[in-house]
Amino acid sequence: MKIKSLLIFGAVGLLWLNESKASADLNHHANLNPEEMGANHFADITIKGKITDKSGPVPGVTITLKSNPSIGTSTDGSGNFAITVPADGILIIKSVGFKTQEIPVQGKTTINISLEEENNNLSDVVVVGYSSKKQGELSSSVSVISAEKLKGVASNDVISMIQGKAPGVVVSSGSGDPTSAPKMTIRGIGSINGGTAPLLVVDGNILGAYGTEGATYSPNDVESVTILKDAAATGLYGSRAGSGVIIVTTKTGKAGEAKIEFSSTVGFNSPSTGHFKLMNSQQLYDYQKTFSNPDPSVLKNDTNWWDLATQNGMTQNYTLSASGGTEKTRYYIAGNFYREQGTVINNDKNAYNLRANLSSQLTKKLKLSLLLNGVFTRNNYANSNTLGDGYLNLPFDPAYNADGTPVDPRITPTWKGRDVENFLHSTQYNLSYQRSLNLSADVNLDYNIVKNLTFSSYNRTTFYNTFAVDYYDKRTKEGGATNGSLYNSTTYKNRLLSSNRLKYENSFGENHLTVLAVGEAEKSYYDEANLNGKNLPAGRPVMSTATDIISNPSGGQMNIILVNI
Template sequence: MNIKYLIFLGAATLLGANKSYALTPDNPLKKNNAQSLISSKLADKNLINSFADITVKGKITDSAGPVPGASITLKSNPSIGTSTDGSGNFVITVPADGILVIKSIGYKTLEVPVQNKTSINIKLEEENNSLSDVVVVGYSSKKQGELSSSVTVLSAEKLKGVATNDVVNMIQGKAPGVVVSSGSGDPTSAPKINIRGISSINGGTAPLLVVDGNILGAYGSEGATYSPNDVESVTILKDAAATGLYGSRAGSGVIIVTTKSGKAGESKIEFNSVVGFNTPSNGKFHLMDSQQLYDYQKTFSNPNPSVLNTNTNWWDLATRTGMTQNYTVSASGGSEKMKYYISGNYYREQGTVVNNDKNAYNLRANLNGQLTPKLKLSLLLNGVFTKDNYQTGNTLGDAYLNLPYDPAYNPDGTPVDPRITPTWLGRDIENFLHSTQYNFSNARSLNLSADLNLDYNIAKHLTFSSYNRTTFFNSFSVDYYDKRTKEGGSTNGALYNSTDYKNRLLSSNRLKYENSFGAHHLTALAVGEAEKSYYDVASLNGKNLPAGRPVMSTATDIISNPSGGLNEYNFSKYLSQVDYDYAGKYFAVASFVHENSSRFGLNNSGGDFYQLGASWILSNEQFLKGIKPISFLKLRASYGTTGNAEIGDYPSLGLYAIDASASYGGVPGARPSQKGNPDLTWEKQKTTNLGFDIGFWNRIDLSVDVYDKRSNALLFQVPLPSTEGYSYIFQNVGALKNRGLEFNLTTKNFTGEFTWETNLNMAFNRNTILQLTDNKDAISPGGSQPKAIGRDIYDWKMPIWAGVDPNNGDPLWEKVIVDADGVEHIAVTNTYAQATRQYTGTSATPKFTGGFTNTFGYKGLTLSAFFNFVYGNEIYNNSRAYFDNDGLYESYNAMVLQSGWSRWSKIGDVATHPKPVLGGNHDSNQQSSRYLEDGSYIRLRNITLGYQIPASWLSKIKISSARIFVSGDNLWTATRFTGVDPEVDLSSGISSFKYPISKKVLFGINVGL
């Protein structure tokens, strides 16, 4: 065949001939026909231009602004492509008649013809899901759909409802694997939080807190540096790939708080007000009144009938209806070059126990300026002033234990002083009403923080950032016991003052490279970071104070010598990370962290940590495009190491104490106080995580994760024998593991004018101690929670309650007897000292936790109901040893028996409670499984009904938006627990004289101008 004909044929085909030519022996291509065709096409100048490559510039946005990281590829050749930068801009060179394919997770895919245009601006339409939400992770941000790690994101909208001044309380029940628990309803106390179980035995278990991109420290280690009203979102990082760049101190997870910022062109003034009432909830628990207690005590003693002349309800006197107030005013807005957000907040919550409240004042200013086309500056200023009034003395204890026989007030209306009342019958001779007239306990604190962040575009794909923070925290606490009270009587008046000061300096400098090569997208990050912290404290006390003069200068003597100290520590970190994705389908991330800490020994002060993660979005593959029900499907896997350094500031050093105990002849002396360990090093966690995310019809979203987290080189304060000359030494001992399953399900049941959305999240976690040093089987062999190898950290071990002997009403416990063949048999005994300590088969660790939310909407009306639940944990109800003691403490009040409980009174009775005996019945109230109770519960944590007032109604008074609502917190709880409240600190599992949780009814209004 003539080669010329092939050339003519190729040219004709490339020029788009609308007639088909085939080379066959029967149909040869005629030379003159092909030449004619080519000449005709070449004569069409416009068509020739349509085939030339042109450079196209553009910007991709959505309804909220630029869309960074969007993929732009040529449809006919996907290897030609690019992605948008941080401002949504892109540049690509393609044929003038090409078709651009625009993809970005969370948006509908678009095909845009070039049509010889050199400038194209494109607006993407969201797919009505959260995949396009930008999530702050590590030292950067990503779209949620692109993550290879286990992350939970809670927007400000999802955090709404619960009335509190602590964001962690708002998280409770809303994120799988995140367990928030509180041992008290006191508004001045902070909750405990654990992420994916307990990662350490002796070291800190609180997650690392990061605010606006800078490390703050372990949760609870410092006063609050932000108001919940200023929070834009909370991101919870759970696996190693997520916590990666914070890995050196992120063994217990990371909570990232992002505060609000202004938006260009949107000048807003908003006012939010919430006012409501708090009432104490005592659950199923009730104390006896005089008649009930008299009838009970007659069964084992001879109370004087005159005691019935008085019927004091101490619980009602100690508790009250409090008030919650929360007011916020904010202004935000700006231009493309300068944005601002300024807010002020006042929060006050009166506790449901008298003389107890929290007051917090917050002022924030977030300023973001584009100083030059290449330089961006952010200045974040925040101040929080807090004043806490604590419950004074033994108010709560008296509420539980004082006898109803004793009067609270004298005939003239003044509180009774039990010390001078000869008819007082209560054991503790206390009347908190008398003490609280004069005594008080409070603290005030000021927390200031300032962030100065700079971002500079060195080149098109290269950015340098410097994030810097300084914080100042100062607090002063006072405890005063007047000489006229029982508490201050022995010292003729006592005053305790304590002040502490903290200052932290942090500088984090980051170099970031980001570029696209066709369908390939690469991000590389290098960071150098240094942190320095100072802390000092001073405490002093005095006695012999004049009545009503709580000032140290009025004291004429001291109770003990003044004390104080100065601490310093520092961290330095170097890290790198590479993040890669291809065609919006395959994602991989790898990071390495090296950190040094002054807390560890000279031989091991540095720690190396690494993280790997990968994910695959199968729904972007062609073979799944035809499966209509599946709107999104992604597989995720990660593995890596993280660390824990929360063990105090000087655990590796040999220390001496200079104090009064070592002085001689009035001259200061020093004594050994801590043995040094130069080999002490980081506690490390190794975590494997597998997960998937799947969506159906853009209405059902399910995320599932399974994980295995193993902690090694556990930090522990090991006791030493007295012959060593030291009490303890810090060492790396043992190992433990946490394994678990988490899932989060969201369904949009109705999406029309009437909307209904449901969310359910649950988490299952099991922990096991794997190893202990020095051939130990348990850390605390004689304790009720021994922390033994092969067992849960919080497994209970104690004598097993065997009920009541029906023949005589004695208490019974199990006694293990081993026969001659070594076989164990279970017998019973009424002698507590002979009872065998055994594992009860229960734990303070829940089998699962979670939350359940339903949100309804119709026109401007919304209704949401949020439940949280805990299942499978056992609580030790320690307070029952005092007021459910079978006659041991006849000078304490007693609890009313629960439904189904009964006391033994005659031979043959099958009872739950032994025969009451004056002075106690065979130690029946000693520690045993008798007081272990099911701690499972489900609670209506919040219900809110709101109405968005139509804009047409508001336009006449020049208000842009207004919403009114009513909400309730903790209105209903279902539980078998017999105490005041089943929610306890899950790190101990003990309930003792619990401060009641508050039921709250709140009314609010949000107004925008």
């Protein structure tokens, strides 16, 4: 970001210098007499020329004078034109399918122009499931969001970044909790009893319903997102795509010199109660006086519990990447750090991501791609009572003792609040967090058997492990009844997927034919274990220190094999 800012300032400075020079030249000419300036300096001249593109002459190109568009002409069948304009005029060159150009005359009588084709969205290649098509060939409802359009949102979730960028797609979040994933629906809710989450496909392989797996990619590594909304989705992926499909394509290197990029984003999150306001001590005292006789001594404290429960959170996102390669071998390597503080104290998300995408054209017919990705995440959760206490605790009650330590309401006889709890006292002892590690590796092979016939084998393995801790210290209200309690849960997932595809593709004049046969085999392993204990020493959130259990351990194991043809 800093480097970009310097470049922008440099460009502005250069522009200012050019404008200063132009102003000086203009003043110089203003002081010259007509003989010094030349009698024909502003006289009209006739310009002749030819306009071509890479295929040859271009007929029907419009040439007009910028200062007076009524003066104009067009090229003939051989691309030739002639126009009379002022010697210091500027010509505007326009033609459908080509970039518009501005050509200064500068006293020239002959100007030949080469047109550049304009990028046409209809020729853009769009990834649609197991294959790709030109946008002009699509007859179904498809939205494509490029990496450029995803910028400007400080988030570590692609779904959040899609919000407002695709018609028919609704992204919502129930809270400002940075550890909670947003919900997404495509063209409304399509099922009452079934799932409504769209199917997620990353780099050509199915990941599963959105939200059922941990993140296997960083938004900074995303090249484009394609959203399939209608029957085209179920036609490719069956009933599991009934709620739509999100296709994520990550970045790859381009042939040429190594390109190193660093980007950073910093944002701030502020809590808000909207139009709802909380009373301070004086306001609450005055209100209570309308129906009772409160003790004036309550006014010695004026605690703003809302301000103590919330904070201005900061979001930081830093990415360093390197890409490049040759015509045969290309690479993209990136590392990312993301940290988001919630607007409730002790609530934040920290994520570290490392990706390496490598591809190589081993032979004229065989291409190999290796995609490696790792994400480590730690989520810290706020005390479950924090936000509630911020609303419900009375301003009459003090948050801190005279020595600066948080008040324990259980031993404070003058406490007025209904719930007899101070989240600041609990927060200093209790813990609630989850850490996860998600690793994925893709090995993809594309083999051109004969002309127009390709066999592809896309293979992915993922490892997903989480460990969660909820600890309630014996010194707190939450842990007092159990003399200290600890809950541990661990989850392990391993998934193996092999997707093998045979594709025939050919064009017959204006007609295009694609025939695709896909066979997929998938095996998943799932293990879960839940433990709990009580009677723990203060400050020791370790299960081996517990002397009793709250409930029997629980867990499970599952193996699933799926074959789709």
